[in-house]
Each structure stands twice: as structure tokens, then as C-alpha cells.
Amino acid sequence: MKRLFDLTGKIALVTGAGRGLGQAIAVGLAEAGADAALVTNRTPAEETKRRIESLGRQAMALTADVADRSRLPELVERTVERFGRIDILVNNAGIIRRTPAAEHSYADWQEVLDVNLNSVFVLSQLAGRRMIEQGAGKIINIASMLSFQGGINVPGYTASKHAVAGLTKALATEWAPKGIQVNAIAPGYMSTDNTEALRADENRSRQILERIPAGRWGADTDLVGPAVFLASAASDYMNGHVLCVDGGWMVR
Ligand code: NAP
16 A cells, blocks of 8 residues: 555655745655655745755755746756656645735736746646656646635636646646646645735634634645645546645535
């Protein structure tokens, strides 16, 4: 059974790996045996790197603004240069801009789509080409409850996360015959910087908590098991699935 989830010898590229969900996922993949290339923008990757190395695994820090398309090829190239291959891509980097639709600036809309969606397409394409050559690979996109629902005051974010779910299915269909599984994780309401504004709003925070059957906000570590599952041989017959990890939010 252990072998099914074992990532020993696998190479992962994780975006947004310096903090929040991306950090927990990167360390979790390393706990399962993977070495990792860690992409960060404003947060230094040092802490994540240290945690991975203390597990006896290797980690390489890469800095890039994923909204800048010209920076993306080097992320895949440097990963392959250093580790010789790329087995797992986790498209985790994401931003949210909270303003009502009527006032939502085009600049915010554009920035959210560049980070949350366009980078996912381009990085998946770049890593996907390598995986096609290798005949195997795992791509995990981080979706959201707002891949299914409308949300409030976050039109760009909702549009981007619906599109991430659609892109996951499109890539999964094309690449399944090539031995590549593309799936997504849709986290529920997790305690990270992304949801700080919601948790600071007493009313919203209470309303959200009341709707979560599990009775608590999610922790970054709640994504580790699902991420290892989708990165490992245990999910080899899963293609294009959007896995909700939400304490039951979606089924209430
Ligand atoms: P977070 O704590 O706000 O972290 C955002 C992450 O994205 C950081 O690692 C950040 O890196 C990275 N990032 C943002 N803009 C970037 C850019 N231009 N280039 C490179 N990296 C960039 O958020 P989180 O909660 O961990 O969110 C991670 C993912 O989960 C996002 O896709 C988010 O939409 C999704 N999600 C979160 C929740 C939740 O409840 N928290 C729910 C559903 C989905 P730097 O710090 O290095 O800039």
C-alpha cells in the first residue's frame, strides 16, 4: 500500500511554495519522497527549502512573477537542468481582489486572470511537453469553491477558478492517453492570508463557519493527503477530477 503513495525519486515543481497552501503541499510531497523546485515571488523560499532538506530531500528555490509569461519557460528548464526531469507540477500561486463587480477595475481583473489562469495554462503546456516525452506526469491545479459558485465581490477570481476547472478537464482529456493525469484540488475555506479579510469580518466569518459541516476552517495541512494522492500512482486512473477538500461545504 505504501508503494502506491510513494514519491521517492519524483521531481515536483510547485508555484507559490513560500507560504500558505503551496508551502504545505511542497513539504508534504517531500515527506512522501519527492525533491522539489520551489517557485516564489515576494516570499523567500528559504523556510520551505530548509524544511524539505531537513527531511533528507533536495529543494531548489526559483524566483518569478508567474504573471510574467516570459519568466515561465526558465522555471521548467531550470528544474529539468537540476533534476533531469519533471514528474509533478502543482499550479498553486493565486491572488484574489475583493471589490464589487460594478467597481472591479480592469487592472484587477487582468492581474487575477494572469496569475490564476494564464500562468496555469502556460506552465502546464511547458511541463506537459516534457511529461509527454517522458510518457508520464501529474499536474495538480488549485481550484476553489468558486470553481462552482459565484462568490461575493470577486468576479475576476470566480471567473479564473471556473476556468481552472475547465482547463483541468481539457488538458486531462487530451493528455490521459499520453500517461499524464491532470486533476485539481478545490480547497474550501482555509486559514491562510488569502482569506484574512473574510476571517477579520465577524459576520462573514460566522456565516462561513456555520455552513461548514466539519465545524472548522481548513488548515494548510488538510491539503497534504489529497495532494500526495493526486501526485502518486494511487490516482493513475483519475483524469480531470476536481477534488473538493472543504469540510463538506459543497454538499450542504
Ligand atoms: P496566500 O496565502 O495568499 O498565498 C498566495 C500564494 O501565491 C503565495 O505563495 C504567493 O507567492 C503566490 N503568488 C501570488 N501571486 C504570485 C505571482 N504573481 N507570482 C508567483 N507567485 C505568486 O494564498 P493561499 O490560500 O495559500 O492560496 C494558494 C492557492 O489556493 C491560490 O490559488 C488560491 O486561490 C487557492 N485557494 C485558497 C483558498 C483559501 O481558503 N485559502 C481557497 C480556495 C483556493 P509570494 O508570497 O512569493 O508572492
